[in-house]
Amino acid sequence: MKGLVARRRNPIVASMLLLVALVGVGGVYAVASTAAPAEAVATSDQTAIDEGKRLYLEGCSSCHGLDSQGTSNGPTLIGVGAAAVHFQVSTGRMPMAGPGAQAPAKPVDYTENEIAQMAAYIASLGPGPAIPTAEQLDYSNADVAEGGVLFRINCAQCHQAAGGGGALTDGKHAPSLMTATPQEIYEAMLTGPQNMPVFGDGTLQVEDKQAIIAYIMDLQEAPSPGGMALGRIGPVAEGLFLWAGVMAAFVGLAVWIGIRAR
């Protein structure tokens, strides 16, 4: 205790206190700002569309334009369909926090009901992919092995073989799929959010998409007995990572052994 009192004027103490305070404020904000989950889905069509239009003008029109034709800041939303709206807004990617290479997933700003209303409005502007039905999302009979083959052909190039995500050009990235829901995966394949290409139903049919979803769900559920999965990038890369870390620890130990005792 005496040592503690003597050390309180140490310059490190000020920065430590600052760090604790910052982490505390950030933590409180993160807990307080978590959005409340949704209740029911949209009501009758026309009221939903009207309400969706109001929400659109409020939250989206500054970038996508008052008539949804798009501006220099955002693409047109005519014909993107309800699936695109649901994917972008329900993962928090839209509205964007600020201009940048990519809109990352973040806490959601709208309730499920509001999202459904906006989706109804955008869908009323032009034909586009609809929100997938429960039947389309049912992957219980899908072939996981087939899904793995299709995943490696169509998805692994950007999202990595085990769905850990990866880098693209100019600061863009393919996100990790480890927290994606079947609906989000289906909608992403259908609509091609941001720089992801569209994987249409013609070339990747409904059962193929279900197989891919089954494979990703299998990856998500797979246990990680060793911990620190590192996106499951593979034994060589993991070994190299571990080797580098252990070597650094060995250098530290060697320094300790060599230091003169006081």
Place this chain on the structure above:
Amino acid sequence: MSDVTTRDSANTPDHGHGHGDVPADDLARPLYRGPGGLPAADMPHRPRRSDTDPKAARRAERQVAGLFLLSMLMVVLFIVAYVAIDPFTDIYVPLFGEIGFQNFALGLTFGLGVFCIGAGAIQWAKKLMPDVEVVQERHSLASTPREDVEAAEQYERGKEESGFAQYKLIRRTLIAALALFPIPLVVMLRDLWSPKNGGFGPESPVELLSTTAWVEGMPIVTDGTYVKIRPEDVPVGGLVSALPENIMEIQEEEHSLNARAKAAIILVRMEPDEIRAQQGDGWDYQGILAYSKICTHVGCPIALYEHRTHHLLCPCHQSTFDLADAGNVIFGPAARRMPQLPIGVNEEGFLVATAPFAEPVGPSFWERG
């Protein structure tokens, strides 16, 4: 260690030479002389706290013993973890994420068990074992004159007895044989360049990579599910990994994946007015473009297509191709553009190749940078 000389005379075995009595022959010099086996260094000695303060010495003793006790405790905990923890339970550990509880406990206890023995030993050596500044001397690496003479004598005797100087024929044929034997290693490098006009040997890389399974009218099928593709199946912004229709038959005939590796393509679709240039006039079909999937740098399969920028990125070395601009390289080590496959539709309305690839696919090689 205030009294170096006492320890010296008490602990150091005598190796047959007294101090300061260095014999002329370097090899015969004693390696072990002073305290701790080495001579004391000519520098002031700074005592440690545990040397001067008996309390500090006892504290160090307790620390060392504590570490050894901790090691024993860890061994006990290891056995407890092995017996008591369900091997299929996962826990969340900060920094490690989800991890098998038993794995984590076994690794942690065994690792700490071993570590504490080592750390205790080091603490013991640092705080309590003798602390003296010593000089480690190194003897000269040069041979003694006697060894030089002996080596020269042996060489001369060898020359004499083998008759190397005497048998001129043997000497010359041996030198010639040694000069010739590396030649086969050099001759085999011939495989690397091509016998252009007939000749024997392997096919040249130019021929190998210029001929793929794509021929005029070959239907395009999806990779993985092998279904034929209609233009309306590829939406704007879409990406399809594709192969020639007959790829499975070729694979069965050749018992290899070489044909697949060369013929893999991607189809992308953009608005026709977004296409700034192509490798041939009208090689697209209503904005659908077909490009090889194999990077022209070292041949990685690539399909990292960004549908807003139309960039195709190779994950191996970050070569980037602009598919809206004839597949030209815009970044990275690739030395040539991505080959484009001209496509159209057949009478049934399916996408087909309208001609083979016009340039070799796959990695670069020296006939073609």
